[in-house]
Amino acid sequence: MRWVTVLLVSLLLLLQWPLWFGERGWFAVQRLENQLSQQEQANALAQQDNDRLAAEVHDLKAGLGGVQDQARRExxxxxxxxxxxxxxPPARAASASAR
Structure with a gap:
């Protein structure tokens, strides 16, 4: 009877191994979900940059006000x-040497 119990427990462990540690196991799924969330955050930041640049392009195409502002700034x-x-502003070196 003891060897049947050992056989069943080892069979159970053998069947559970791919579920937890296999290529498509629980740990692999968790790792992929973390990668997905990081990529979604990176995509959100890139989308904000794209929106900002699209607004700037629209302003530059729409009128001379944007072109004049940019020319004044840059x-x-x-x-x-x-x-x-x-x-x-006064130079820091001059104020440091005066001390």
Whole structure:
């Protein structure tokens, strides 16, 4: 009778092994679900970047206001009747040497 019990327990373990540790087992499914959630987060961030860029492209195509704003920010352009004033903060090296 003892050998029947050992045989049945070993058969049960043999049948359970692929369920837990196999290629399509529980641990593999959990690992894939974690990878899926990480990829979904990365996709959400990429979608936000795409939406932001699409809005910027739309603004640039829609009118000159966006082009002028970008030219002012990136290239320091001014209109002919404007006066450009730039305020430069004091250098840190000069303030450090004065101490």
């Amino acid at each position: 290239m320091g352009m001014v209109k002919p009747d404007e006066i450009f004033v730039q305020i430069v």
